[in-house]
Amino acid sequence: MKHSAENLPLPVAKLAITAEQAHQAIDQLSEAARPAVWRTAASAHQMVDRISGASDRVAQRLERTATRLKDAEQHLLGASRSYAHDNPLKMAGIALAAGFLISLLISSGKSTRGSAK
Template identity: 35%
Template sequence: MTASSAEQLSKAAGKTVERVKADAHEAVETAANVSRQAAKVMGEKGEQMKHLEEQFVENCRNYVHDKPVTSLGVAVALGFLLSRLVSTR
């Protein structure tokens, strides 16, 4: 192998390394962008779930306040069913 051939090989390898490096950098940037977007969406969904939970609790409070006897009956029935499901005989 001549010095000229070795120099050409070295230049070609250098160009290949730079191209791979640029592609890897682009892939990392893409992954980071996707991760940021996913985190943003998860944050928004978390806020929506929190709001739904608050609405549910408020609706339950109102129902218990408006219909205390019915609420007590439902609670007793659910307690009975849960105890039957959980109990081991």
């Protein structure tokens, strides 16, 4: 918004000229700042693109790793079932030994707590 100082009293005219000069200075500053703003915006867009690309790559790697882990889990589960089916006596012995060890741990924990009282 430009002001004309032609038909104004002298003190008001000085203010109008000063206001006009201020408007021009603002316009000049905004024009001078525009390239810097554009460069900053372009850099910000590039950074967002880089981050987005990196996060996409990480997500794809995680998905592949999760698939491999699921496949390995299924393979181990199948192998365990097959081993248990082929060796039922060994599995019964392993289960009996595991149960015995667990009962020892539980009972030793109770006796330790009981003696501390």
